[in-house]
Structures are given as C-alpha cells and as structure tokens.
Amino acid sequence: MSLTSLRTWTLRRRVVALCIAVGLLLSGLAVLAAITAAENNRQLDDVLNRASPMRAAGEALNTAYVDQETGVRGYAITGNRDNLEPYTTGVADEKRLIGLLEGYLHPDDTAIRQSLQVVQQRAAEWHSQVATPVLQAIESGGPEAGQEKINAASTTQFDELRTAIAAMQDDIQVLRTRSADAAKDSSQNMVAIQIAAAAIIILAGAALLLLLDRLVTKPVVELAGQVRQVADGAYDHHITSTGSPELASLAEDVDGMRQKIAAELAEVREARSQIEWINDQLKIQAEELTRSNRDLEQFAYVASHDLQEPLRKVASFCQLLQRRYAGQLDERADQYIAFAVDGAQRMQRLINDLLAFSRIGRLTAGFTDVDLGRVLPEVKSQLEARAGEDAEITWTDLPTVEGEEPLLTTLFVNLIGNSLKFRRPDVPPVVRVSAERDGKEWRINVRDNGIGIEAEFADKVFVIFQRLHARDAYEGTGIGLAIVKKIVEYHGGRIWLDLDVEEGTSIYFTLPVLPGFGDEDDAPEVPAQETRKEVTA
Numbered sequence: 001m002s003l004t005s006l007r008t009w010t011l012r013r014r015v016v017a018l019c020i021a022v023g024l025l026l027s028g029l030a031v032l033a034a035i036t037a038a039e040n041n042r043q044l045d046d047v048l049n050r051a052s053p054m055r056a057a058g059e060a061l062n063t064a065y066v067d068q069e070t071g072v073r074g075y076a077i078t079g080n081r082d083n084l085e086p087y088t089t090g091v092a093d094e095k096r097l098i099g100l101l102e103g104y105l106h107p108d109d110t111a112i113r114q115s116l117q118v119v120q121q122r123a124a125e126w127h128s129q130v131a132t133p134v135l136q137a138i139e140s141g142g143p144e145a146g147q148e149k150i151n152a153a154s155t156t157q158f159d160e161l162r163t164a165i166a167a168m169q170d171d172i173q174v175l176r177t178r179s180a181d182a183a184k185d186s187s188q189n190m191v192a193i194q195i196a197a198a199a200i201i202i203l204a205g206a207a208l209l210l211l212l213d214r215l216v217t218k219p220v221v222e223l224a225g226q227v228r229q230v231a232d233g234a235y236d237h238h239i240t241s242t243g244s245p246e247l248a249s250l251a252e253d254v255d256g257m258r259q260k261i262a263a264e265l266a267e268v269r270e271a272r273s274q275i276e277w278i279n280d281q282l283k284i285q286a287e288e289l290t291r292s293n294r295d296l297e298q299f300a301y302v303a304s305h306d307l308q309e310p311l312r313k314v315a316s317f318c319q320l321l322q323r324r325y326a327g328q329l330d331e332r333a334d335q336y337i338a339f340a341v342d343g344a345q346r347m348q349r350l351i352n353d354l355l356a357f358s359r360i361g362r363l364t365a366g367f368t369d370v371d372l373g374r375v376l377p378e379v380k381s382q383l384e385a386r387a388g389e390d391a392e393i394t395w396t397d398l399p400t401v402e403g404e405e406p407l408l409t410t411l412f413v414n415l416i417g418n419s420l421k422f423r424r425p426d427v428p429p430v431v432r433v434s435a436e437r438d439g440k441e442w443r444i445n446v447r448d449n450g451i452g453i454e455a456e457f458a459d460k461v462f463v464i465f466q467r468l469h470a471r472d473a474y475e476g477t478g479i480g481l482a483i484v485k486k487i488v489e490y491h492g493g494r495i496w497l498d499l500d501v502e503e504g505t506s507i508y509f510t511l512p513v514l515p516g517f518g519d520e521d522d523a524p525e526v527p528a529q530e531t532r533k534e535v536t537a
Helices: 003-007 011-078 083-102 110-141 144-150 154-233 243-327 333-359 372-387 405-420 481-491
Strands: 367-373 393-396 400-401 430-438 443-448 497-498 506-512
Touching: 011 083, 011 110, 011 144, 011 154, 011 333, 110 144, 110 154, 110 367, 154 243, 154 443, 243 333, 243 400, 367 405, 372 393, 372 400, 372 405, 400 405, 405 430, 405 443, 405 481, 481 497, 481 506
Parallel strands: 393 430
Antiparallel strands: 367 400, 430 443, 443 506, 497 506
16 A cells, blocks of 8 residues: 555544554454463462362371371280271271372373372282281281281381372472463463553554644644634635645635635625615614604694693683573574584594593503403493493403503503494493413403494504594594504504404404413413493493
C-alpha cells in the first residue's frame, strides 16, 4: 500500500485500523496470558496439591514402618499381644498411605512411581524375611523363640526399606522444586505480558492523540480561524483545510457557502437599504395614523362636551316653549315645537352615546378579577324598570374573568337591553346567558326569543349608528352593539352573530381565561344561578 493511498484514508478509517491492530495485539497477548495462567495454575497445583501432600504421606509411611518394627520387637520381648498393636496399625497405615501416594501420581511421574515400587518391594522383603518369621516363632515357641529370631536376623532389610523411602522422598522433592521453579517462571511471564499490554495501550493512546492532533485539532483550529476571518468581513478569503478528508470536504462546503454569501451580499445590502427606506415610510405613516386617531378621539370627546352646553339650552327652551305656549298657538306650531324638543333630546342621547363610545379603552381603572355571576344581578337592577313583570332572564355557569367591571356591566346592559327592546308583541321576553370553556378563552352566549336579526344584516349590526328599524318603531341611537363590540375587543375577545338559531337573536362573544386558571379539564364548574325575572338593556 503506497503512502499516497494512506493519505486518502478518512479519519474514521484510520482510527478503525489503529483499533483493529491494537485489538489483534492485545488479543494475542490475552491468549498467551491465558495459556501462561493455565500452566501457572497447573504448576501451583503440583506444588500445593500433589508434591506437598505426597511428601507428607512419605513421612507418614516411614513412621508406619517404624511402628511395625517397634511392634514386632515389643511383642517378641513381652509376648503380650497388646504390644503388637503398633504393628497392626502400621500395616493398615501402610496400605492406606501407599494407595494415597498412588492416587497423587501422574503418568509422567516415572521416577517417583519406580521409587514407590522399590519401597513396596523392600517392605515385602522385610515382612517375609523378618516380621512374619518372628511372629510365627512367637506363636509356636513363645517369646524366647521370637527373641532368638530377632537376635539372629539382620537389620539390613529394614535399613534398605528406610533408604528406599528416603530415595522416594528425594524424588518427590525434585518434583516439588521443579514445579515451584516453573510456577515462578510462569508468574514472571505473566508480569511481562501485562507490561507488554500496558505498553501497547500507552503507545496506541499516544498514536491516537497524535492522529487526532494532526488530523482534527489543528485543522479545526485553522478552519475556525478562517471562518472567523470571513465572519469579520473578509468574504473573499478562500477557505481550505489540510486535515482529514472529512475536514477537507467540510472546508469545501463552507467555502461554497462563503461564495454564495459573497455573491448575494450586494443584493442583500441593496434590499436592506430599500427595507430601511420602507420602514422609515411606515414609521412616518404609523406616527401620522396614531396622531390622527388621537386627534379623532380628542375631537369626539371635545365635540361631545362642547355640544352639551348649547344643546342643553336648546332643549330646555324648546321644552319651556312646549309647556308654556302649548295650545296658545295653532296646531302646526305645537307640532313644530314637539319636533324641536324630540330632535334636541335625540341629539343629547347621540352625544352621550358618542362620549361613552370614545371613553372605552381611553379612561381606564385597570383590570381586576370580575365574577360575571355577580355582574348579572347589577344588570337586572339597572334594567328593572324596563323589564316589566313578564320578562325572564336566566344565567348559568358564568366564570370569573379579568377586566373592568363597569365596562362588562355596560356590555351586558346593552345586550340584554336589546333583547328586551326587540321583543315580539304579546310574547313575554326570555333571555338566557351561558358560558363554556373553549381552550384559552370563555365563549359566552346571550340568546333571546325576540324578533331576531336577518342574516343579511349580520355584518351591519355592530357598526356605529347603524339602525335596522325606523326611529319611530324602536327607540335608541344605534350605537349599543358598537359599544359592545368595542368593549369585547378592548378585553381581548371577539363577537359575532349566531345565524343558526330558528327564533330570536343569539350573540356570542369571547373573553380570555384568567392566567394560571389551569387546563380546560381542571376548570371548576360554576353553579347555575337561579332563574329570575329581570330586565336587560
């Protein structure tokens, strides 16, 4: 693989290659460590679980043979069979210990196995040439015959037996020493393997850090510096990267973005200048509109106040003429005076309504929590004279909202008052007020059984001074619903005419739910107010 092809490797590919190489090395060391550990465990097992127990068994076997020789001599001297017990016990121990030693032996323990066979052979010779003849002589001739046999017998066989046991112990010691040395070498090999693994990990970490520094950290810092130059205004600076292929590709993309920004910058600057000019014009128009609205409100307020005084004089003198000279002039003169009085009174009502309309939202006492369920009794009190005995008003589930209580009272006075005004002949007026939660606002409905409003006039009923009937048919200035609309909009709501009712008039308007009132499902139910006979205006 050439150096040029290596330089085209991505950072991900290089890191993966490094991880694979380190993984293979560590895996090889892990396999070698596992083999070494298994060998070390086997060698320690030879030392602890074979050689040491075998050496202890050899010592015990030597003691068993000594006990046998002592028991034979004691029995020969005394003739007392109790003194033969060490011999009997020694024979049993001999068989047990030889079986134990044979169990510890492995197929490759040839020297120890041969030494054990020599011990067994020497023991058999001692039994056949010394122990058994002495015991037989004692059984047939008594202790004196046994003593003669012992005195006549040589100690060579027993000495050879003990020499064979010593040789076997030496062979066992050789096994123990060899296993201990091998275990020590295995432990040293394990340490060497661990040191090699640590060195590989350290070298791999250093190589990874160097790789990241050369291909990521330094190139990213350089790329960030170039980007900052462009951000500071050097839009003609060409952005490049000498890092990994990924960063080089990123640098190309960023440079492509820079070229697009530089190409569109002139258009943006030109558009910005146009927008600034348009904003200046809009600002001027907004200031003019604000000043115009303020002047209109001031005009309506001042005109209403300035017209009050002369109008009161005209109305007063017309009424004075009507009272003082009624019947003294001809019938036409009385009619003209009545027209003048009626016109002055209607003009006063128009000015008062216009003044009330102009005050909405301009003269404010601040919003408070208003319980609409307590507003309706006040509305009843104000409209009681107009209601009569047959009028019936029902309100249910009215919430507490945020607003100005006098304006909300005026709102219901106008809506319910219209329901009473536009009643059907010979039909007792019935007005129902209800409310329901709709998301973040309350939707309130005022419905009656009056003459209703045609669908074609739905957009006109809320226009100021808009009348749908002749003045002699129904009194009023035609500003009531316009005041209602302005109050609703001042409180952040909407108002519309419900066209789906078959009889009477149904008007909906909305008011915002109190902040922090909770989710719609958590809205508490407002107890229905008791049905009452009341008047609405």
